Amino acid sequence: MLTGSPPHTPDPSPDSRGAGTGSIGSPPHTPDPSPTLKGGEGRPHPLAAIRSRAQSRALRLVRCQAGGESYCLDPARVVAIERADGLEPNAELGMAGAGDPGGQPLGWIPGPRGPLAVFSLAARLGASLLPSRGVGPVVIVDSGGGPWGLMVDRASRTAELAPEALLPLPALAHDPACGWFQGVVALPDRLALVLDLDRLHPAAAPVAAVAPPAAAAGAAAVAAPAAGGAPSPAHNGGAGRIVLFSTSPDGEAPVLFALSLAQVQEIARPQPLTRVPGAPPYLLGLVRWRDEAVPVIDLSLRLGGGPSFFAGESRLMIARGARVPQRLGFPVRTEIRALALPLPGRPSRERRLLDPSLVRGIFDLDAGTVFVPDLDRFLAPKRNPEPFTDPREESP
Secondary structure, X not given: OOOOOOOOOOOOXXXXXXXXXXXXXXOOOOOOOOOOOOOOOOOOOHHHHHHHHHOOOOEOOEEEEEOOEEEEEOHHHEEEEEOHHHOEEOHHHHHHOOOOOOOOOOEXXXXXXXEEEEEEHHHHOOOOOXXXXXXXXXXXXXXXXXXXXEEOOEEEEOXXXXXXXXXXXXXXXXXXXXXXXXXXXXXXXXXXXXXXHHHHOOOOOOOOOOOOOOOOOOOOOOOOOOOOOOOOOOOOOOOOEEEEEEOXXXXXXXXXXXXXXXXXXXXXXXXXXXXOOOXXXXXXXXXXXXOEEEEEEOHHHHOOOOOOOOOOOOEEEEEEOOOOOOEEEEEEOOOOEEEEOOOOOEEOOOOOOOOHHXXXXXXXXXXXXXXXXXXXXXXXXXXXXXXXXXXXXXXX
């Protein structure tokens, strides 16, 4: 039973699963599954609050697992971690009790001033994997409008972390339609998304659109292909050379891409990805690269082509924008070449279905047709882009 103050410190053990038996003394009386949230416009960014408390001491967060992924919560917003044996199920959900497509709670547990609504974290995030046992521990949180609960697979406190372990969420991974995440934390074994509880609650108001980051003035750019051939050299480190690579599935004719050598930061072996719920299909997840959380995309899929699958070995290419000072990664085939400019390229008549707004140019080499992706547009996209239509499908 919850009281006015936290009934106990959240379980610091590495595994806190729901178990046991029990029931509520009386059924809930017209519980409100959607208490009004306070705050919103003008409130300080939640990640800044966590950072400010961690400046003078080690950082500890509450870690939970749901839908096969790990997430972290600000411990200042966690009231308690309770067993779910006192949960009064929501009879209206019937057999679909693990999901809440309409923002309906799984059920209620007793609280100091009445029943508290409990929601499935996996279902709130739209995860395809639901809690393995259907019933797990309930994290009681307070997001400004009163306490409520999130059912997870397991919950615990993290080990002590340095304040620098808190990383900003890449703009490419931020979905203004939901805003479920406020940042990323580098755990010893992986990256984990930090939940924004104010935005996660079903009563949260829509998030206002945020303007994309402005391009950095004065930064060197990769010149688009001239009408008569391959790209001109970039006027920075790596000038005069391009990196040629492919993302085509094994066994298919390769679709070739080219970037300035100055844009390619590293070619590494594949790393475990942290998935981002609600992200578009081309965003495969996040990886930690040095001290950054870097979004990893399927380059072919982002450009309007088919998905990239690799039966054999692949590599992870980390690249940056020419003007936008951010990075992103994408899986590529192991056949990677660096070529000196100029090249005997020629304008291409390729009509392959690729989004022209994301390609700086197309030219032909003896090895095949080469596309020059515009990474700046990937990293600083329009919030409401015009839908891409294949010009071949337009009526005369």
